Amino acid sequence: MSPLDLPPDLRSRLRGIAIAPRRPAMLGGAGVHASRNRGGGMEFAQYRAYEQGDEPRLIDWKLYARSDKFFVRDAERESPVVIWMVIDASASMAQADLARPEWSRFDAARQLAACLMQIALAQGDRFGLIVESAADPLILAPGSGARHRDRIALALARATPAGAADWARHANSLGERIGTADVAIVLSDGFDEELIAMIERLAASGRDLRLIRILTGDERDFPFDRGYRFRDAESGASLLGGSGQRDAFLARFAAARAALDTRLDARGIAHAEHFIDGRADAPIARIAGGARAR
Amino acid sequence: MNPALLFPAALAALAALAIPIVIHIARRTETRMVDFAALRWLDPRPQPRRRLRIDERLLLALRLLLLAAVALWLARPVFWGVAGEARVVAVAPGLTPPTIAADARGVWLAQGFPLLESTPPASSASITSLIRQLDAELPRETELELIVPPLLDGVDAERPRLSRAAIWRVAEGARPAPAATPTPLALLVRHDAGGRAALRYLRAAAIAWAGDARPAFAADSTDTPIPDDTRLLAWLAEGPMPERVVRWIEAGGTALVDPRAALAMREDARVVWRDDESRPIATESPLGRGRIVRLLRAIEPASMPVLLEPDFPDQLARVIAPPPPPARVAASEHAPVAGLAPWPQPPFDLRPWLAIVIALLFAIERWLATSARRAAAP
Numbered sequence: 001m002s003p004l005d006l007p008p009d010l011r012s013r014l015r016g017i018a019i020a021p022r023r024p025a026m027l028g029g030a031g032v033h034a035s036r037n038r039g040g041g042m043e044f045a046q047y048r049a050y051e052q053g054d055e056p057r058l059i060d061w062k063l064y065a066r067s068d069k070f071f072v073r074d075a076e077r078e079s080p081v082v083i084w085m086v087i088d089a090s091a092s093m094a095q096a097d098l099a100r101p102e103w104s105r106f107d108a109a110r111q112l113a114a115c116l117m118q119i120a121l122a123q124g125d126r127f128g129l130i131v132e133s134a135a136d137p138l139i140l141a142p143g144s145g146a147r148h149r150d151r152i153a154l155a156l157a158r159a160t161p162a163g164a165a166d167w168a169r170h171a172n173s174l175g176e177r178i179g180t181a182d183v184a185i186v187l188s189d190g191f192d193e194e195l196i197a198m199i200e201r202l203a204a205s206g207r208d209l210r211l212i213r214i215l216t217g218d219e220r221d222f223p224f225d226r227g228y229r230f231r232d233a234e235s236g237a238s239l240l241g242g243s244g245q246r247d248a249f250l251a252r253f254a255a256a257r258a259a260l261d262t263r264l265d266a267r268g269i270a271h272a273e274h275f276i277d278g279r280a281d282a283p284i285a286r287i288a289g290g291a292r293a294r
Numbered sequence: 295m296n297p298a299l300l301f302p303a304a305l306a307a308l309a310a311l312a313i314p315i316v317i318h319i320a321r322r323t324e325t326r327m328v329d330f331a332a333l334r335w336l337d338p339r340p341q342p343r344r345r346l347r348i349d350e351r352l353l354l355a356l357r358l359l360l361l362a363a364v365a366l367w368l369a370r371p372v373f374w375g376v377a378g379e380a381r382v383v384a385v386a387p388g389l390t391p392p393t394i395a396a397d398a399r400g401v402w403l404a405q406g407f408p409l410l411e412s413t414p415p416a417s418s419a420s421i422t423s424l425i426r427q428l429d430a431e432l433p434r435e436t437e438l439e440l441i442v443p444p445l446l447d448g449v450d451a452e453r454p455r456l457s458r459a460a461i462w463r464v465a466e467g468a469r470p471a472p473a474a475t476p477t478p479l480a481l482l483v484r485h486d487a488g489g490r491a492a493l494r495y496l497r498a499a500a501i502a503w504a505g506d507a508r509p510a511f512a513a514d515s516t517d518t519p520i521p522d523d524t525r526l527l528a529w530l531a532e533g534p535m536p537e538r539v540v541r542w543i544e545a546g547g548t549a550l551v552d553p554r555a556a557l558a559m560r561e562d563a564r565v566v567w568r569d570d571e572s573r574p575i576a577t578e579s580p581l582g583r584g585r586i587v588r589l590l591r592a593i594e595p596a597s598m599p600v601l602l603e604p605d606f607p608d609q610l611a612r613v614i615a616p617p618p619p620p621a622r623v624a625a626s627e628h629a630p631v632a633g634l635a636p637w638p639q640p641p642f643d644l645r646p647w648l649a650i651v652i653a654l655l656f657a658i659e660r661w662l663a664t665s666a667r668r669a670a671a672p
Contacts, residue, residue, distance in 0.1 A: 045340075092329075092331030094329065095329040095330065095331050096329075098328070186651050187330055191331050191332060191334075216328070219330075219331075219332050221671045223330070226324050227325040227326075228325055228327075229326070229327045229328070229331035230328055230329075230333055230336060231327055231328070231329055231330065231333075232329075232331060232333040232334075233329050233331065233332065234331070235333075237333060238327075238333075239333060239336055239338060240325060241336055241337070245336055245337045248337045249335055249336050249337065251333075252335040252337075253332055253335045256335055
């Protein structure tokens with residue numbers, strides 16, 4: 001199953017979720033954010049030539065009658081909110097569970113991204129993508145509509161996690177991209193101290209950053225019964241271990257997670273944990289900041 | 295019942311028990327590499343696990359058992375002194391089998407000792423020999439009952455000696471008809487001119503053998519071929535014997551040879567006929583399946599006074615056609631006597647049973663080792 005194809009039950013649960021900006025005061029005078037395709041923001045921008053894929057109802061038929069050419073009224077809607085999806089594509093995201101080796105942390109991140117796009121589409125917000133990997137970050141500028149979703153889905157489908165992301169290096173460029181009115185949702189395992197530091201820095205500068213920490217089921221259950229050599233794909237370090245380490249690891253890992261929770265809470269950063277064998281809508285609902293009024 | 299090993303050195307094969315143990319232990323050191331990003335929260339010095347960890351103990355136990363069974367099989371395990379059946383009733387072929395008690399085994403006194411339920415086999419072996427074999431094959435405690443016809447043929451001169459006091463029962467049955475009166479000896483003579491003088495003595499002997507019947511005597515020159523049904527030939531000729539005559543003798547004939555014949559003296563020739571003064575008259579030597587009786591003196595009264603004796607025909611007949619030794623006895627007079635040392639019984643071989651156990655163990659081992667429930671196979 002591709003992580004970008006959302007199963008119907010997940011789709012229906014996502015319909016109840018809306019992503020609200022933390023500061024509604026930052027909205028322009030366009031009214032309530034939750035309103036869709038109504039009010040301001042819909043103003044004529046330009047005519048442009050018809051491209052394949054444009055919806056026929058967008059064609060200006062009167063202009064067609066005059067010019068015998070298809071023109072589309074490019075009604076650029078100035079949605080006040082951009083939902084940024086910042087995806088960690090470092091090598092640790094390739095980790096998968098023993099029980100389900102074909103479903104990696106990165107697949108879970110892509111599924112979450114697909115869910116976020118679904119929500120953004122539903123509420124008419126623009127959305128953009130930043131994939132942070134060892135190479136230069138892949139940035140898809142904000143846009144809206146189903147075609148933009150497909151473009152992002154294509155980029156996501158091609159991306160593969162590798163190497164170690166250098167968050168500190170790109171922190172400034174990310175800060176430039178993400179506006180103060182935007183919502184940036186970071187999808188990462190959260191093990192990288194530089195990532196947390198960058199999030200704190202951006203949050204301190206007034207950006208609305210939210211973090212979904214994607215953890216594997218193995219990190220929760222530690223089901224390693226025999227001898228294993230554990231390897232950190234980013235640093236290359238490895239360690240022999242097995243079932244004897246289970247209790248100590250679970251205790252230390254829980255403590256580390258709790259410490260990170262406290263740290264993020266102190267900075268006002270909304271955060272949630274998502275286990276890759278769990279439901280994708282639950283962490284989104286926790287960081288969404290509001291449920292849509294039906 | 296004493297268990298024993300006939301080849302205990304094969305127990306060295308038990309060293310192979312180390313192989314499955316090593317296989318099942320060595321798996322522990324083989325570790326799987328797994329990506330684990332939360333490495334920093336893992337204890338870098340894991341507490342030592344049990345020094346020896348054995349995977350899949352049931353399978354290991356089965357494999358050890360299998361190897362031990364194979365080693366035991368190689369060591370040839372036996373049981374000494376396995377108790378046999380309580381009683382064996384052996385019936386000579388040709389008799390009506392009696393009803394046998396439930397705890398007894400009834401066999402025919404024939405080769406292979408088939409059970410009484412089978413059809414009585416045609417037996418050609420000597421009954422005494424069969425009785426001795428049966429006695430030797432039975433354990434010491436087994437009672438042996440022998441049921442024989444009233445007349446026994448082909449017996450030895452001595453009563454059979456067995457290792458146990460066998461019960462000897464003579465069945466009531468028809469005595470076999472007495473043998474028909476033997477036909478008189480037929481003598482064929484081949485002679486040259488020099489041998490003609492001896493013909494009268496041989497003819498006289500043939501007439502004496504025939505008694506009142508017509509004597510079977512024929513004489514001819516050496517060129518005449520020998521009829522196929524001839525049993526006795528008198529060769530009265532000078533010089534070497536023709537090849538066809540030698541072949542006839544080798545095919546099973548008996549030849550009485552004149553001393554004038556050129557015949558190589560054989561080492562194994564033995565004197566079979568002496569005169570009153572104990573001087574040799576004739577020697578006998580085998581040739582092929584037949585035999586040659588060679589006269590050492592010329593057939594004339596001067597050198598062989600026995601020619602004129604009244605019992606010359608009998609003496610000649612005894613030499614060239616000796617009567618068979620007596621081999622028939624009344625069964626009641628031929629009961630076996632006990633007193634022979636018991637024959638050591640072969641031990642009961644456990645290997646066929648062990649082979650079945652090994653095959654069973656192997657099947658179970660394969661079934662366990664290849665069952666789908668197992669994840670990784672050592």
